[in-house]
Amino acid sequence: MLSRRAILAAGAAGLTAGSAALPTLAAARPGFVRVENGRLSLDGKPYRFVGANLWYGAWLGAPAAFGDHARLARELDKLKSLGVTNLRVLGAGERSPAKVAMDPAFRGPGEDYDQTLLTGLDVLLAEMAKRDMKAVIYVNNFWDWSGGMPAYLNWTGNGTWFQQGDPAHPWPAFADYSARFYADEKANALFRHYVKALVGRTSTVTGKPYRDDPTIMAWQLANEPRPAGSEEFGKVNRPAYDAWIDGTARFIKSIDANHLVSSGSEGDMGCLGSEACVVESHKTPAIDYLTLHVWPNNWSWISMTDQPSTYEAGAARSRDYIRRHVALAKAMGKPLTIEEFGLIRDGRAFAPGSPVTFRDRFYRMVFDEVEADMKAGGPTAGVNFWAWNGEGRAQHADAWFKKGDRSYVGDPPQEEQGLFGVFDADASTLAIIRDHAKAVRAI
Template sequence: MFSRRAFLASSGSLVLAPPLTSRTARPGFVTRDGMALMLDGRPYRFVGANAWYLAWLGADADFGDRGRLARELDALQGDGVTNLRIAASAELSPLKNSVRPAFRDRGPEYNETLLTGLDHAMAEIGRRGMKAVLYLTNFWEWSGGMMTYLSWVNGGRYLDMNDPAHPWPAFPDFIADFYRSGEAVDLYRDYVRAVVTRINTVTGIPYAQDPTLMAWQLANEPRPAGGVTEAVANLPAFYDWINGTARLIKSLDPNHLVSTGGEGLKGSVERPEIVLESQQSTDIDYMTAHIWPGNWGWLDRKDMAGTDAAARALSRDYVAQHIGFARQLDKPLVIEEFGYPRDGDAYDPAVPATLRDGFYDDIHAAVLADAQAGGPLVGSNYWAWNGEARSPHPDHRFRSGDRAWMGDPPHEPQGWYGVFDTDQSTRAHIRAHAAALAVV
């Protein structure tokens, strides 16, 4: 374990460069120029993946596997993936299905083994010329997240997601207290300071000076609340949390981009004004949107073939709406999560993913078309890369102590949305998109 105070002390010798623009950027840093992301004087557009678990693989511990980490990154690189969105946080939590080990507990001591795992993952990503987006907490329960921060300061009270005694939107409405709790937000921001000012123990490069990092992200899918009434009432606190945290990160690291990690309309109780206001700050460099037809009721998972066309049409409309929002704000847009089940809503990698391939093609086509038009949609990160991991259990459910880390988080069926190394058709579609985007 490593002390937060030691992290903060080490940051005293860190010399921060002035903010980077497309005109002043040092080689290798991604910057923003209006609706464009830029890298070395050229528009930066990318094919990306989510692989939240890479820090766990990078750890020198019984739960790590550095050999597998290298193989997974090689496979992704071979598919044309150049951008990875990964977790840089997890809070030790009483919530069901929350991942362990975690980066931190309630106190000022942080898990140096896992932080070094993140260092190792970042070093390996950088060696391959790839970029990383690091998110710093989670709205949802599977990595502890905001509910856990609340439980540390409110006497241990919390709700479990999908608790029949507390149906939706009780869970996200409870989390709304996080933004209003100065004590919980302070604990979170202590951790933000520690990670943003950290010096990579593998490369010796401060994170704030590392071109491997594309962006810091405030959280995975932060929402103001679940229900409309609670969300609207909580907006002042929600906006203060976004703007204050983004400003804090920029004060510690003016060299890198910052984004919220939000879903877009679905994470804003379908209110366009919330989408726009939450992204308004000059410290938020680009917009994000997530698309989940199977989770949102657009796709009937019991009749996938019969509802696929309608679900995909709604998804295309969703992308178009967010391109419009990005144009209004004159900021880039990334579709940084999009997922679709295997055929028949199965989890076994032996089952085809034909409908998923079509859905991926739609997202990729939108990115390519907007790139050709000089629009704000600069890239996408599919959810998620499972690689060579396989569930050891016939019910495909995660159990405490499992080490088969994969892109499907512990609260979900293992194999639900993730792309396995044997998904040759899906991987061929990703490679084709990468080749097309590279010549725009």
């Protein structure tokens, strides 16, 4: 177990390493998203988007038995028809003993990265380029459904590994364990080696280096990186967390000065409930814009078992959460994207086309907030709903993902397939997304 002194020393070292001047951002090039006056811009105009999460895009694009290039093309066409022009996708994945972890993965503990999956990412980006879409690629995960930080800790022997949800390690034990990653130099050396290979990659499809591809909007450090789960460990681990965000963002920019970098943070719910934590960890100039996730079911704002009687209060709390972070972004002079949000189906159902009364209301509320801020000239650039299931379907009666399944959906393996994701059969939700896209185009 790392001592407080070791964690603080690692944090201080990271801050020192990250204090060097940032590489000069490459001169404005056509098609690359930029930050101008606290807002995202594209070719001299405000960049506003309606987006989705399609974390499994590289798996579909892979030239292998587990891939499905034809389905990938159909899904992108469907999303494009809805007005979706921005996709948040997973560009990493680590082999893990977790029962719900993705397999195959992009890498194991060595440097033998899975070229089939990397080619799948090449295919995804090439197909997105054909449809004038932008990608946000995240390169790590706080949660273990894609291996993530716990997989790195397992490889370096940093404490006893256990998977999320293990009853022998109740919350916040998992979050405290995963957050040890930031101060583990051996784990970060493995991570940085992969990041260098990925960010410095040249596409096998287009022959274009990733750094020269305007299809990529941004690199993202991780999915929902948190400084800790408990207040006690958070006080000790915050220096390492802040240093990791700054240092990793600078490392990416040293390889690729053409693209934006974001953290993947949920906002203050992922920062020990502290707006000050969000500000301190994101004030570095290496982080170009703020991110926000809104999960009222998971945060117990709206009950998983009684949405009807808890919806109004939970939606109001979610609206306030969005507005507070819009104000925070404005005060910091940085753009904001709401890159994850969702609500379960009525009665906690999973089937495509089953009622989504409260989800539709929630989507409308989020979209209304976004449109209002855009019209007011605020920092909000767009949203990515969680997540696109499309024509994917659960392969088992209990709706749980099992290793070897190939009908990928947006609900990751740690959740029932259909819990939050939007299927191609969810007509009412698709209409709401389409209407929002029309409204954003008109602003």
